Amino acid sequence: MPASTASRRALLAVAVVSLAILGGCLGQSGGQPSETAERSDCPDDRITPVPYPDPPAELTNESVRAFVADLERAYVYTHETGENVTRLAFDPEPDAVTRLADGWSVRVETGLSRYSCADGTFAVGDGYYTARYFLNESVVYRIREGGAGPVADPREHGTRLRVGNATGDR
Structure with missing residues (x-):
């Protein structure tokens, strides 16, 4: 596997994990009718x-x-x-x-x-x-x-x- 392909996959994996971790902080909707902060x-x-x-x-x-x-x-x-x-x-x-x-x-x-x-x-x-x-x-x-x-x-x-x-x- 070429190095550039491995780097892209690693970057994609980091992005997916980051979004999974931050998803709750960014979206906070959870399908609830209303939320407050x-x-x-x-x-x-x-x-x-x-x-x-x-x-x-x-x-x-x-x-x-x-x-x-x-x-x-x-x-x-x-x-x-x-x-x-x-x-x-x-x-x-x-x-x-x-x-x-x-x-x-x-x-x-x-x-x-x-x-x-x-x-x-x-x-x-x-x-x-x-x-x-x-x-x-x-x-x-x-x-x-x-x-x-x-x-x-x-x-x-x-x-x-x-x-x-x-x-x-x-």
Whole structure:
């Protein structure tokens, strides 16, 4: 075996062992719903609401997918904020875009980490949710799904959003 290959393997072994040892210190998530760590003070910055994006001029599979991802980001920054929230980490992923006779149905899966600080105590809560959107040229509806039951139609049970020319409740 050449010396360079042996050196690479040794370096890889050291890296793997280091990550295994430090993994608990770096990640600290362990799948728990929330964790806290004592700190002397909280940062002054807080999450602020983000305006909803304008809908695309033309509704295509690609434009609807991108719009709903951006809209879900804005929705989370508007509705998951709170007095003590200091950071949100998430990446909404539209995984099912379906063209219907009267518009588009989009399912979005999102893992969300919500960081907060109160009285010098930092906490993080991790979760996962699914949202479903219905949209066309004049309306946008959203509903948050949960459980293993049948999927509700956002037009019947969701919230109508005010987005661009699509007027609604929020």
